[in-house]
Amino acid sequence: EKKGGPVINTQQLIGDDLKDLKNNIMNLLGSGHPMLDTVSKYYFQADGKHIRPMIILLIGLATSKAPKRVHVQVKDSYEEIDTPISELGNFHIPTLNATSDASTSTAPTPVNSIYLPKFRKEDQTYILPSQRRLGEIVEMIHTSSLLHDDVIDAADTRRNLVSANENFGNKMAILGGDFLLARASIALARLRNQEVTELMSTVIANLVEGEFMQLRNGQVENGRSKTMTTFEYYMEKSYMKTASLISKSCRASAVLGGATNEVCDIAYTYGKNLGLAFQLVDDMLDFTVSSEEFGKPAGADLKLGLATAPVLFAWEEFPELGKLIKRNFNQEGDVETAWKLVLKSQGLEQTRRLAQIHCQRAIAAVNQLPDSQAKTALIQLTEKVLDRKN
Numbered sequence: 375e376k377k378g379g380p381v382i383n384t385q386q387l388i389g390d391d392l393k394d395l396k397n398n399i400m401n402l403l404g405s406g407h408p409m410l411d412t413v414s415k416y417y418f419q420a421d422g423k424h425i426r427p428m429i430i431l432l433i434g435l436a437t438s439k440a441p442k443r444v445h446v447q448v449k450d451s452y453e454e455i456d457t458p459i460s461e462l463g464n465f466h467i468p469t470l471n472a473t474s475d476a477s478t479s480t481a482p483t484p485v486n487s488i489y490l491p492k493f494r495k496e497d498q499t500y501i502l503p504s505q506r507r508l509g510e511i512v513e514m515i516h517t518s519s520l521l522h523d524d525v526i527d528a529a530d531t532r533r534n535l536v537s538a539n540e541n542f543g544n545k546m547a548i549l550g551g552d553f554l555l556a557r558a559s560i561a562l563a564r565l566r567n568q569e570v571t572e573l574m575s576t577v578i579a580n581l582v583e584g585e586f587m588q589l590r591n592g593q594v595e596n597g598r599s600k601t602m603t604t605f606e607y608y609m610e611k612s613y614m615k616t617a618s619l620i621s622k623s624c625r626a627s628a629v630l631g632g633a634t635n636e637v638c639d640i641a642y643t644y645g646k647n648l649g650l651a652f653q654l655v656d657d658m659l660d661f662t663v664s665s666e667e668f669g670k671p672a673g674a675d676l677k678l679g680l681a682t683a684p685v686l687f688a689w690e691e692f693p694e695l696g697k698l699i700k701r702n703f704n705q706e707g708d709v710e711t712a713w714k715l716v717l718k719s720q721g722l723e724q725t726r727r728l729a730q731i732h733c734q735r736a737i738a739a740v741n742q743l744p745d746s747q748a749k750t751a752l753i754q755l756t757e758k759v760l761d762r763k764n
């Protein structure tokens with residue numbers, strides 16, 4: 375028994391909704407060209423953690439009993455109002471047969487209206503087919519960014535596999551990533567939800583912005599704001615490359631469920647803080663675990679010239695780190711010196727503590743939702759993010 379009640383068996387809760395994820399993605403990826411097929415599907419053969427789809431489904435469940443926004447037809451036009459779920463029966467609601475797949479349906483979606491699930495018993499929670507599809511789309515966007523990232527980082531392993539760039543070469547890895555992204559975009563368009571399309575398209579832009587900020591690492595004067603400190607720049611970069619995807623897909627999941635704006639904001643805040651914690655822990659693990667445990671090269675960030683949270687905190691204790699950070703650890707012995715100073719400093723502990731603060735904010739957000747097993751699972755997920763070893 376943990377604080378916040380007994381440990382939720384996430385597998386039991388959403389396992390059925392997750393079990394076809396990989397298969398469905400494979401179906402979205404079929405290409406007439408066998409090699410393109412192989413490259414774009416390559417990273418899916420390893421057992422990913424599917425943490426993003428998991429979060430999206432849990433948000434779907436946890437928000438399913440929260441207040442819904444409803445479009446009510448008023449004199450030929452639609453007006454958007456927020457209403458508690460108990461009053462939904464009073465309105466005409468366009469229904470979606472929850473057992474049919476919204477994302478493969480060819481029926482046109484009326485502009486300015488949203489599909490709500492066919493109402494079942496009020497105390498019942500549910501995941502929509504469109505939310506399952508969103509999980510698949512997000513896993514595809516994420517994986518496409520990894521294909522590109524491994525080219526940029528010249529990584530030789532990923533998920534304990536030889537990296538795609540190493541296996542197929544940079545050109546095919548890039549094109550495989552592009553293809554994945556294109557197919558994800560088609561699936562996104564087929565959700566026929568403008569708000570969700572806009573959210574997820576912004577995510578793709580943010581991923582590139584985050585990666586670009588990292589490319590210009592330390593060169594803050596070229597960043598968006600001249601007044602940003604190095605640490606603020608690092609946090610913004612972390613939002614762009616990691617937390618944007620999680621936060622905006624949490625919001626999108628709530629949007630697909632027809633949740634009110636307030637509930638969508640809660641989903642967003644949960645995802646944003648969980649995502650930031652996730653990246654902080656990732657940057658900590660780069661110093662503390664071996665490559666085998668990590669499934670990707672450990673100790674890679676310094677070698678890539680990157681100053682992440684542990685180094686930036688250590689810099690406060692050891693000012694001599696400043697010049698190494700500025701020159702991106704590019705002189706002989708820089709990486710080793712920085713490595714030793716980070717381990718000697720409080721940097722790793724401070725990084726963990728900051729991750730913890732973001733987890734607490736995530737919990738505070740999600741706690742505003744009605745009680746449910748999914749909500750408890752989302753809370754317990756924050757502990758898993760803090761304690762993860764890979």
Ligand code: FPP
Binds near residue numbers: 529670
């Ligand atoms: C992993 O970071 C990389 C990302 C989270 C995003 C990468 C984004 C791009 C390459 C921009 C292009 C985007 C698309 C959608 C095609 P990391 O290198 O710190 O983590 P790692 O240790 O897992 O490699």
Ligand code: MG
Binds near residue numbers: 523524527529
């Ligand atoms: Mg990388």
Ligand code: MG
Binds near residue numbers: 526
């Ligand atoms: Mg990278």
